[in-house]
Amino acid sequence: MPDSISNIVFGNEQQLFKHLLLEDDEPAVELEDKWIGPYRLMKLLGEGGFGQVWLAEQNEPVRREVALKLLKRGMDSDQVLARFSLERQALASMDHPNIAALLDAGSTPDGRPYFVMDYVQGVPVTTWCQEKHASIRDSVGLFKQICSGLQHAHQKGIIHRDLKPSNVLVTEVDGVAIPKIIDFGIAKATSDQFQDQPWVTRQGHVMGTPLYMSPEQLAGGLDVDTRSDIYSLGVLFYEMLTGTAPHEGKTHACMSHEEMRRIVDETRPIRPSVHLTELKRQRGIVTKVHDLKPESALIIPADLDWIILKALERERERRYDSAALMATDLQCFLNDEPILARPPTAHYLVSLWIKRNSIIFAAACICALALLLGTGLALWQAHEARQAQARAETESQRARQAVDFLTTMLDRVADEVANGRNPEALKLALDGSQEKIRQIKGDPLLQSDLFNRLGIVYITMGERALAVPMLKACIETTAALYGPDSEEAWTAELNYLSHEMQHGARILVPEMLEALMKRIEAAGKSGSGHWFSVQRYRVQIWGKLRKPAKSSQVAHEVIQDPRLEKVAPLGRLMIKSACANAFESHHEYDLADKVLMDCDQLCLSDPVLITDRLPWIDDQRLNVQKTKGDYRRGSELARELISELKVRSGGQHPFLIKFLLRQAEFENALKHPAEAIALAREALQLAEDLAPTPEALRLNSKLPSLRLEQMFARFSVADYEYQAGHREEAIKMSREAYRIAEEEGNKADLAEAMLFLAKMLEKTGDLEGAYHIYELRGQRSAIAGANYQRWHEDLNFRCGIRFKQGRAKEALVLAQELWSKEIQSPEARKDIEHLRDVAALALRCYDALKKQDPAVSAPAELVEWQKLRNGK
C-alpha cells in the first residue's frame, strides 16, 4: 500500500465516512414536494442502484401524473442527455398500448439526469403471474402483448437493452391485464457509463443480476441488436412460466458479467417443463408461480419449451428474427398448429451434449450412481459413458434420444443424491425412465441398449425383480432388430440368463440354456465364444442347482475341449474359473486347484487381468482349501497371498480385507480363536482405514465406499467373538453391520445384514428380538429378491422361532401362510425339493400342536404335505 494512500486514510477515516455517507442518497423527505422543471415530486415509488423513481405531477402543458426517474448523482448528465437526444425523436414516435411512453428528459440544477415517462401503476409481470396463479394460456396471452409492444419499438429502431421483470409492468384496466414495457431508451443513454465498471458497481452501486442479458451483451460487445431483446424476452417468459430465470439456480448474488457469461456459454438452459417438474418435486423451495394451481395446469407443453429455447439460443442467428415472429409462433401454439420452433437439430444437440457430457453426465450422473451403488457400477458407467459418447458422435439420432433419456433421469436424481444418497429417488426416476424407453420409436438398438442398462442398474440396486423384465425386453428388441439367431440376440439372451441364474428363477435356466445351445449349434457356431459362454453357464447353473456331479461332468467336457484355447483370455479365464468352481463343489479339489493355478498363470501373462482378476482367482484358491477342509494349507496360502498383495499394492488393496478374513476363517477352523479375532479385527480396521470419509466420497464419489467390506468384516468379528463366548460384543458388531448396510441403502445387502443380526440374536437366545428383525426384514426386503427360494425365507424363519418357543399354534399359522405363498409362484411349484422342505416344516408345526392339543383339527393342506414328505 503506497504511503500516500495510507496517509490520506489514516486519521481521516471519520471524515471519509462522513462524506461518503453524506453522498448517500439524498433523503427522500428533502426532495418531496420539490420541483424539478415543470414536475413536482409527490411520492417516492422506488429506489435502486440507478437512482430513484418518483411519482410526479406535471402542470404544464397538461395536468397529469407521471413517473420521474432521477438518476444518481455522479452520472455525467451531459453525456447521458446527449446520447438520449439522439434517440429522442424515435422514442417520441412510439405509440403503443404496451409501451409506457417516454415524455421528457433533462437534468436537475445540481446535474442529475432525469427521465419522465407515463406513470404505470402496476406490478412486475412475473410477480403478477405469481400472484394471480396465471394459467399457461393467461401467461401466453400476456406475453404475446409484450411481444407486440417490443415489435413496435423495434420497428421504430429502438432497442430496449434492459428487459427484465421490473421493466415490464402489468396494470389492470377494467379487469383486463395489460403489460407495459417501461424505460425504453434509458439503458442506451446510460449504458456507456458502465463500460469500464464491473457489474456490481455501476457507478458505485450494486445492481441486479445479469440474468436477463443476452450472451452478446454479456460479452460486452457493442454490437447489440433487436435479437438481444428477443433473448431477454425468452428469459422473461421462462420466468413467467416457471417462476425462475433459466440460470438462476446456478448464479449467486454477486455475479460478474464474466461469470454469467461462462454459465451461459457452458450450459444450456433446462427445458422449462423439466425445470418446472423439478421445482415441483422439491416442494421445499417450491415454485413461486404455480403454487396453488391444480396439477394439470402445471404441465408446460413441449411446444412452449421449444419456443422459449429458440428465443434463448446462444447464437442470435438461431433466435427468432423478430418479436412478431415469436408472437406468431405463440398464436400457432394457442391454435394447436405446428410451430416454427423445432427441437434443435440432432447434430447441434450432439455437439452440445459432448461438450456438456463431461460436466453433467460424468460429474452428476456417474458420481451420483457411484455414490449410491458403489464403484463397480461407476466404472461400468464410465465405460458406458465413453461408449455412449463415441456413439453419439456417429449416430446422432440415437444420441439425441439417449441424451433426452439420460438428462431427464439424471436431472431428477442428481439433486436428491447430492443432498445425501437417496435410492428411493433414483428408483422413482428409473421407473419413470422405463416408460420413456418404451416410447422410443424407430431405434430398437438404442432401446435395447437402454433396457439392458436399466436392468443392470436395478440389479446393482438390489431391485432384482424389477431387473428381469428389463432384460427380457432387451432380448425382444434385439431379436426384432437382428433376428432371433443373431449374435447380438444371443448376447442379450446370455445376459438375461446370467442374471436369471444369479438372482432369478434358476430352475428354468438349464432348459433355456440347452435350447440356446442347440440354436447356436444349428447356426454352425459350435465352439464360438457364445457357445462357450453357454457351456460356462451350464457348468454354473448345475452348481447353483446343487447338482455338483452334473456340473462337474459338463466342466470336464468343456475343459478338455481343444477349442477352448482359442477363446479370448478374459473369456477363457471366466470359463476355467467356473470349471474350477464345479470341480471344487464335486470334491475334486486338486483338479480345482490345478485349474486355478492355470488361471493364475493366465492372469500373470496379461497386464489387465493381473490387476483386475488375479486377486479374484486367488480368493477362489483360498475357497478351494476351505471347502477341502485343509485349513492349515489354507492359512499358509492366505498368509502368502496377503504378503504378496501387500507388496504389490502398498497395503492398499481392498482384497487384503478379504484375504485377512479368509485367514481368520482358517485360524478359527484350526481352533485358534484369538488369532481369528485378531485377524478379523485387522481386516475391519483396514476396511475402515481404506474407506473414504463421507467428505472424500462427496468430493469424489467414484471412490470405493468399502461399506460392504466393512459389513462383512463385522460379520466375521461378530462370529468369532460369539464363538469365544463374547456375546455382547458379537451382538454389538452385528448391529453395527446392520447400520452400515442401512447407510449403504442396497436392499440385498440390507437383507443380508438383517439376516445376520437376526441369526445372532437367535443364537444368543433373544428369540423375540430375532423374530422382530425377521419381520422387519420381510417388510423391507420382500420385493427385492427375484429368487423364489428366498422370497419367503423370513416367514420360514419366523415360523422356526415360534416353533422353538413352543408357540406351535402361531407357528402353524405362519407355516400355512408360507405354503400358500410358495404354491402361488410357478417357479417354486416346479422345485419339488423346495416345496418338500416347506411341507416338512409345516408338518413339524402341526405335530407339535397336536401334542399340545390332541383335539386340534387338521389343516386342509395336511394331505398334500404328507404326500410330499413321503416323496410323492
Added chain:
Amino acid sequence: MQTPQSEFPHTRWTLLLTLREGSPEKSKDALEALCRAYWFPLYVVARKRLSEFDAEDAVQGFFLSLLRRDALTQVDESRGRLRTFLLTAFENFCNQQWERQNTQKRGGEIEHIQLFTVQGAESRYIKHAEASTDDVETLYNREWARTVLEASLEALSQDYAERGQKARFDLLAAHLTQEDPEISMAQSALSAGMTAEAYRTALHRMRQQYRGKIESELARTLDTTDAGVIREELHELFRAFS
C-alpha cells in the same frame, strides 16, 4: 472483473471455500488474497497480547492452519460475516497454540513459509493501535475498515492513473477528507484551471466512485447485493472510528 488493479479479486467466502476444496495451487492463491486483506487486522489483535515476533508467528501460523484447513471445518453456508468468523477462528487458534506451548514447551513448530507480511507492520501497529485502550474487536474492526478504505482508494487511484488522470486524482484526493472545502476548493479549482462548479462535480464523481469501490468490496465479503445490508455494514465500519 479481475482487472489487475482490483485489490480484492474474489468473494472472500468463495476464497475460504476455495481454500477448503480447491487444488493446492488455487488454495495458495486464495490464501494470499485472504492474507492481503486480513493480515494486519489480525496482527493488531495478536500484538495486544504477544510480542512483535510472537504476534507475527501467530498470524503466520493461523494462515498456515487455514491452508492446512484446520479451521475451515466451521465454514458453512450459514455465512455470517467472514470478518467475524476469521476473528473468532484466530482467537481459537491463539488459545490452542497457547495451550500447546504450555504443555509441550516451545519448539520450532511453526513452519516459516513466507506467505505474506505487511511491510512495516510493527511501525504501522505503533502508529495505529499501540496506544489505544480499546478492546481487540474494535481494533480489529477498525483495521479491517482501514484496509477496505485504503485498498479501495488505491484501486480508485489506479483507475484514474489508467485514464491518464493521476494528477487529477492527487488534486481531488486532498479534498476527499476535508470538512469545509469551499475556500480551498475554489483555490484548487482555480489552480487547475477549472470552474468551481466543474471542480465540485469532479469531486462528487470521485466520491461516488470511491464509495462504489468500497461497496463492491463489502458486497463481495457479504456475498449480497442487498443495498440495505451493505449500507448497514458501511455504518458499522464507520462506528469502528467513533
